[in-house]
Amino acid sequence: MKRSKQKLYIISVLLVLVVTFSIGRCTAPDSSQTQQTSVNQSGTGDSQSHVGHQQQTNFLPEEFTTWTCSMHPQIQQPEPGQCPICGMELIPITASSGEDSGPRTLTMSQTAEALADIQTTRVEKRYPEAKVRLVGKLGYDETRVRSLSARFPARIDRLFVNFNGLKVQRGEHLAQVYSPELLTAVSELLTSHRYNPGSSATKSAKEKLRLWDLLPSQIEKILEDNNPIEEFELLAPISGVVVQKKINEGDYVKTGQPLFKIVDLSHLWLQLEAYEADLAWLRFGQSVSFSVEAFPGESFGGNISFIEPELNRKTRTVTLRVNVPNNGGRLKPGMFAKAQISAQIAKNGIVYTPELIGKWISPMHPQIIKDGPGQCDICGMDLVPVEKMGITVDEEAEAPLVLPASAVLRTGKRAVVYLKKNAERPTFEGREINLGARAGDFYIVKSGLEQGDEVVTHGAFKIDSALQIQAKPSMMNPDGGGPIPGHQHQESSTNSIDHEHSDYDSGGHVGLSLKIDLITSKNLLPHYLSLQSGLAEDDIESAKNTLKEMMKVTGHSGQLSSLVHTMLAAESLDDLRKPGFEALSKAMIDQVSRRPEAFGQTVYQMFCPMVYGDRGTSWLQADNNLRNPYFGGRMLQCGELETVHKVGEASIHAH
Structure with a gap:
């Protein structure tokens, strides 16, 4: 009886479960409706968490999930920041949404464009301005130099100007001389004038004295006093500075012997050296502004008055001459100057000077410019139209x-x-x-x-x-594909740095050929010297920090930038030293050798014959304490002084 009751109880429970299950199946809502309901409800913690997650996701750009460096794509990070190798801002990797627009085309969202800091501008027609920077030295205006020589035999009885550098005015006495020949000539003038003042003999006697450097006032004084002079005062023919005194008191001088050289320093010549590449922007009559170290922050000016017709075969430069007014005598001959010439450029690369339209210019003195024909105020030459001096003033010159x-x-x-x-x-x-x-x-x-x-x-x-x-071809490579520019190693071909066959040595090393312009090399020199010091100390961290500073000078494109980025990617000191530092050294030495005066400091060129198996290589240092950047602590003192590049002087070769 007891067992029967237990069986009945179990059967009852099973029936209840089956019925409950069946009712649940029939009354349960659709799963999609359940999910939608959970999203719409906001009363539970789970639904709040889900909505909050949705809102946070909407703040992020849909296309990207990873941030990388445009120079070092091996860097992959989940959030923005800076590249640990070169310090550049990371950019988002975008996933392509939609159809592929072409192998040379990149599509991104506006958010990704802003994050990548993409900036654009419109191509336009305008007259660009080229600025040519030159260096040179001030000197005498050779048209204002006067040599005074003896026109007759004489004895120097008294010397009023007895040392160089004295300033004199025209007509001031320089020396007192005695000459029997002069006494005879004066007597002839007085005799002729006494009996026939207007005769040809009188005129001839006056002309003789004039040719002997007597001033008209001196001749008139002789006639007025009517008395032969035994001693004669030698007067300054021009105002200026006595730069040479070649006589002393008591000297006997012969006809033609030099006595003094006087220079008028109210105008000077600035001699500038221009490279071949600069000549396209230089024209006769152009304005030139320049500065000298004696007056920092102050600018002086002049005009190009002459361009040498021949290139200097040693320096590969052309000399320009600039006429410089020197009111007050502040500028001194021998001063070094840094000059700048600006030129507006029209189509086809011609220099365009609209301000000279219709003007006339002096062929000898380009500072003399007038609105019409006439004569030069300085030399009296006829003015010519500016076009005849090679100056382009066409009113219809098209903007490029x-x-x-x-x-x-x-x-x-x-x-x-x-x-x-x-x-x-x-x-x-x-x-x-x-x-x-x-x-x-x-x-x-x-x-x-x-x-x-x-x-x-x-x-x-x-x-x-x-x-x-995105596996698309680079525009930096004409054939498409290939390594990222700036990251080619010495085994790889490169479009940004040329490998010259002459630079291959028997050891298989490659010398990279790099060109740097003068302005860039001047800005780069402090960083280069710091890099040399870091390599000599075997400090790769210091060297790479210096390379990052170099990028502020080089930018992120071009030949030099590619080399700097390649060096930054080096994993060891040896990879950083060769061939990168050697290529940089060659380019810097090339510019310093050509224009040492442009760099503002003396630098020392060292040479080590053991860097490569059968050839050595050179580098620059800030001082003459030899520190080898190629060997560092292994052979720090290996090498020798090769050349000293001094400011304002020719390089001194030690060997």
């Missing part, structure tokens, strides 16, 4: 198409820009263009762009790197 230099990526002979094609969905297209001359911060465009095109002026290198990250 220009774009900022920062927009151009240079790869050897190729020039590449990125155009923005769509503002709503930023799309950037790479294009190879043909450039003309560079004028200041602009390039003249020959072909490849139209007026109004919008080009990337900041961030083009990031776009090019992003293309490669």
